Amino acid sequence: MFERFTKDARAVVRGAVEHVERAGERTVDADHLLLAVLEREGSRASFALASLGVTGARKESVRDAVAEGRRRAGLSRADADALSGLGIDVAEIVARVEEVHGVGAMSGDRGDKGRWSGRRAFGRDAKGVLERSLRTAVAHGDRHIGDEHLLLALTTGGGVAAEVLADHGVTHESLTRVLYGGGEGRAKAG
């Protein structure tokens, strides 16, 4: 599958694995792919994000929101709402666990950096992103899978990554517009 990935898309996958290694975690999640996409510069995804206003402080805001989601056991707001319907207060649980085990205890960060020397596995949601990026590229008739396809796939995952992106105005619709619909605007202007 990776042979069809562009240089930028490969860099995203590698960057996601590096994030996981730095945090001492075991599994590559969609969140890590998103963090790695944010690091790209001069790529199609970074141009798309920039044209949706996600640069500088807004990028930082995305990172903070992802970190917040990870601290909440990787649960999105929609997940927390669903649990709240059952009388389960996720914030309360996280607060109590952190009181005893320290801030970030529920984030999946093992806190013993570097000791896990095994190979990092891609979690189910991260695999889903890779699969959808391939489908998206095929659907648009693109021969290669770029970081923009990974970003598009991240918007439809339904987890923290998709929710955070939507909160920052990056949805499948808005991205598709700037990536594929932008040509018309330029044509009209010219």
Add this chain to the structure above:
Amino acid sequence: MTEATDLAERAGDRDPRVGLRAVAALRRLLEQLEAVQVRSARNQGWSWQEIAAELGVSRQAVHKKYGRH
């Protein structure tokens, strides 16, 4: 225990989409909680056998999931 049963029943009563989402979220929450507690027990010198007994699973299951190879 009764609280867990109660939760499970209420999860079943709801709109399937919300109910299923809650179940998936609960599973995720549970996984993280388990990881936190297992790590804490190991740091306090508990054996895999002792941890497994408290969790009600086999020693192999807990070691395979959390042990380093």
